Amino acid sequence: MNPQLAESPFLLACRRQAVPHTPVWFMRQAGRSLPEYRKVRAGTEMLTACATPDLVVEITMQPVRRYGVDAAIFFSDIVVPLKAIGIDLDIKPGVGPVVAEPIRDAAAIERLRPLEPGDVPYITEAVTELTKELGPTPLIGFAGAPFTLASYLIEGGPSKNHDHTKSMMYGAPGLWHALMDRLTTITLAWLKVQADAGASALQLFDSWVGAVAPRDYREFVLPYTSRIFAGLEELGVPRVHFGVGTGELLHVMGEAGADVVGVDWRVPLDEAARRVGAGKALQGNLDPAILLAPWEVVRERARAVVEAGRAAEGHVFNLGHGVLPSTDPNQLARLTDYVHEISAR
Numbered sequence: 001m002n003p004q005l006a007e008s009p010f011l012l013a014c015r016r017q018a019v020p021h022t023p024v025w026f027m028r029q030a031g032r033s034l035p036e037y038r039k040v041r042a043g044t045e046m047l048t049a050c051a052t053p054d055l056v057v058e059i060t061m062q063p064v065r066r067y068g069v070d071a072a073i074f075f076s077d078i079v080v081p082l083k084a085i086g087i088d089l090d091i092k093p094g095v096g097p098v099v100a101e102p103i104r105d106a107a108a109i110e111r112l113r114p115l116e117p118g119d120v121p122y123i124t125e126a127v128t129e130l131t132k133e134l135g136p137t138p139l140i141g142f143a144g145a146p147f148t149l150a151s152y153l154i155e156g157g158p159s160k161n162h163d164h165t166k167s168m169m170y171g172a173p174g175l176w177h178a179l180m181d182r183l184t185t186i187t188l189a190w191l192k193v194q195a196d197a198g199a200s201a202l203q204l205f206d207s208w209v210g211a212v213a214p215r216d217y218r219e220f221v222l223p224y225t226s227r228i229f230a231g232l233e234e235l236g237v238p239r240v241h242f243g244v245g246t247g248e249l250l251h252v253m254g255e256a257g258a259d260v261v262g263v264d265w266r267v268p269l270d271e272a273a274r275r276v277g278a279g280k281a282l283q284g285n286l287d288p289a290i291l292l293a294p295w296e297v298v299r300e301r302a303r304a305v306v307e308a309g310r311a312a313e314g315h316v317f318n319l320g321h322g323v324l325p326s327t328d329p330n331q332l333a334r335l336t337d338y339v340h341e342i343s344a345r
């Protein structure tokens with residue numbers, strides 16, 4: 001391991017230790033907002049790109065080189081481990097993951113076998129290469145959380161109301177728990193592959209869990225997110241837990257066991273710190289759409305995020321969700337510098 005890594009501002013903030021400046025990275029910092037991404041991706045399907053280590057390394061490095069962000073996020077997708085265990089799915093441009101045969105009965109759930117490291121040699125290869133190339137900059141590995149993965153598998157694709165998902169959750173709880181149990185096992189194995197190959201932190205994306213009420217989170221989701229964070233503890237890397245629309249869930253997410261809780265733009269960070277409770281760092285939470293406004297607006301709103309973030313025991317600056325594809329990369333470059341500058345101590 002690179003000796004400077006442990007002292008990187010990102011890892012210090014995750015561990016709630018003093019930082020030289022507030023660390024910055026952006027969800028979806030690699031991707032369509034970058035011309036250099038569009039260029040290297042031209043003619044290659046998303047899932048093919050994810051299984052090609054040279055491309056994964058190049059795309060992961062692009063925003064690090066361009067912005068000087070404090071962490072890299074591994075270029076992959078939440079459905080890659082499901083594809084790797086044989087689920088017939090694809091990522092359709094402008095749509096997202098689409099599953100050929102939605103999973104709605106016990107037989108389909110039984111086909112979700114555990115993931116072995118040998119299923120994803122290209123992940124081990126890409127992470128190993130990246131940790132060399134990144135030197136003192138941490139690499140964040142990630143996974144989709146069981147609820148969000150379950151939603152794609154049950155609905156067969158992106159969904160607004162998660163009707164089939166909730167129908168199983170409420171109407172067939174036995175099936176629901178069996179599915180969540182299998183997804184938890186797969187997710188843990190997938191995250192361990194990334195940490196074993198050198199990832200310095202792990203983020204669990206529960207993008208769509210904001211669709212459930214706190215009591216349902218507790219009954220139908222918390223047992224699984226808790227099992228994931230407990231299972232990762234022995235790896236000794238910071239664990240980040242993120243979802244969208246989770247204002248009313250922050251309290252119970254705080255119980256799941258992550259070191260850092262990601263917050264979307266709807267809840268100011270000082271309020272989020274109260275909801276999440278003691279012993280956690282926060283990550284977030286500028287509305288990604290603010291980057292579409294003039295720089296003067298971005299600057300003012302970014303300052304407010306940095307100031308509200310001082311209420312947290314540790315703060316990693318990020319957006320409240322992913323970079324929108326129409327974002328001007330120059331805004332992200334200025335934002336990175338600006339946050340570093342105003343938070344320098």
Ligand code: CP3
Nearest residue numbers: 027028029030031075076077078093094095096205207322
């Ligand atoms: O820079 C990064 O953040 C790393 C890469 C990353 C991707 N997907 C690449 C990607 C990460 C962390 C993800 C996670 C992911 N994938 C999530 C959780 C994060 C979130 O945004 O809430 C979810 C819900 C998915 C499912 C998914 N995959 C969606 C919704 C889409 C977008 C569909 C579209 O075209 O608008 C994808 C495809 C995808 N994943 C792209 C990228 C760069 C776009 C592929 C392309 O270039 O065509």
